[in-house]
Amino acid sequence: MIFNSIAREITPFLTLYQTDKPMLPFLSEDMLQLMKGLMGRFCNDKSLKDVTSVxxxxxxxxxxxxxxxDTNKTNLGFSAEACLNQLRSDKKVSEREALELKKECKTFLITTLSKLQSKAPVNHQLVRSMQCLDPRRMASSKEACLVQMKRMLHHLVEANHIEESICDDVLREFANFCDFAALQATFRESDPKTDRVDTLLYETMGTSKSFANVWHVVKMLLVLSHGQASVERGFSINKELVVENQKEASLIAQRLIVGHVRSVGGVTNVAITKELLLSVAGARQRYHSFLDDQKRASVKEMGAQKRKALGDELDELKKKRNRVKEDIGTLEKSANDFADKAESTGNLTFIAKSNSLRRTAKDKRASLEEIEKQIDQKVAEMKDK
Known part of the structure; x- marks a missing residue:
């Protein structure tokens, strides 16, 4: 029950950010409210009042x-509190055990908040400054938005994404746009759950030449990702589309179709244009052309593989030839050494050893000639290929 209560508090935040919409302008404020809510379960009112910013x-x-x-006042959640009180009334749980439970709950909350505090994207100044693109803040807090925009411009200049020379123009245009936003109900009443900030800003900022510089910056900022939701959904879509022995090109084509159908709001909204009809009419021809290309590529690849195999065999034969030559040289040298010893000592045993080595060298020469023939044959085959 305790974890269910905490999960129910966190789930709306997670659900809101499981979207492809640009949500970074709202992340700082939402993280602040989420973490303050969790803090409220075990922190006193004074410490909560002091938390006025991220x-x-x-x-x-x-x-x-x-x-x-006080540990006894730790909020376990309504259902958990009711259950715990009932257990205490029935003498099934002692006061000490109830206190231990609340201590463990507080420890869990502290650990969770500490992890959020250290890992959350709001640790980055750029993310915190993205609040200036929240339509509601534009309409109500012009000065604060200008300060945050200036901070983001510093980051973009340092990263060489924009020229420092246009920053003054960007700030001036942004200030003018905030004045414009303050007069628009769509900005004051914007709801991140239902509205898209990119659509709103494009319609009001992106289509106006007087805001060209600031729109260039805003476009870069809005493409910053707030999570992995779209990537993870992509894996799920792939799993639904993939069938046995499916080629990569088929999967890519199906993903393109799915993406377009979703972007237009359903199959019934797909426009049947002249270009689409012509593309469909020529699909069979393109398919046969694709098969021909694949066949040529396959033949070419097989030829390359055969040439590589022949090359490997040729290299191995050359290495073998070199080893045999070395063996022959060593055998002949040893045979000559034994012959010299026999001549100097008159010991016929050395003559026998010398003759034995020469016979072995002779056999090696025959083997060398065979290897030379094989090398010539492989070279001829490679020329034919």
Whole structure:
């Protein structure tokens, strides 16, 4: 029950950000509210009131006991509290055990918040500054938005994404746009759950030449990803589309079709254009052309593989030839050494050894001639290929 209560508090945040819509402008504020909600389960009111910004939130020592409520007041969730009270009334759980449970719950919350504090994207100034693209903030907090836009421009200049010379123009245009946004109800009443910030800004900023410089910057910022939702969904879509022995090109084509159908809002909204009809009419011809290309590529690849195999065999034969030559040289040298010893000592045993080595060398020469023939044959085959 305790974990269910905490999960129900976190789930709306996770659900909201499981989307392809650009959500970074809202991430800082939503993270602030989420973490303050979790803090409220075990932190006192004074510490909560002090958390007025994401920056302050990132520097809170959650393990500091001076920030905590009395352990008995730790919020386990309505159902868990009711169940625990019932168990205590029935004497099935002692006061000590109930206190231990609340301590463990508080430890879990502290660990969770500490992990969020250290891993959350809001640790990056660029992400925190993205709040200036929240339509509601544009309409209500012009000065704060300008400060945040200036911070983002510093990051973009350092990363060589924009020229420093246009920053003044960007800030001026952004200030004018905030004045414009303050007069628009669509900005003041914008809802991240239902509205798309990129669509709104394109329609009001991207289509106006007077905001060309700031729109160039905003476009770069809006493509920043807030998570892996779209990638993970892509894996799921692939799993649904993939069948046995399916080629990569077929999967890519099906993904393109699925993507387009979704982008237009369903199959019934797909426009049957002249270009589409012509493409369909020529599909069979393109398919046969594709098969011919594949066949030629296959033949070419097989030829390359055969040439490589012949080349490998030729290299191996050449190495073998070199080894045999070395063996012959060694045998002949040893035979000559034994002959010299026999001559100097008069010991006929050395003559026998010398003759034996010469016979072995002779056999090796015959083997060498055979290898030379094989090499010539392989060279001829490679020329034919």
């Amino acid at each position: 920056m302050k939130l990132l520097h809170i020592p959650f393990e500091d006991k001076s920030l905590h409520k």
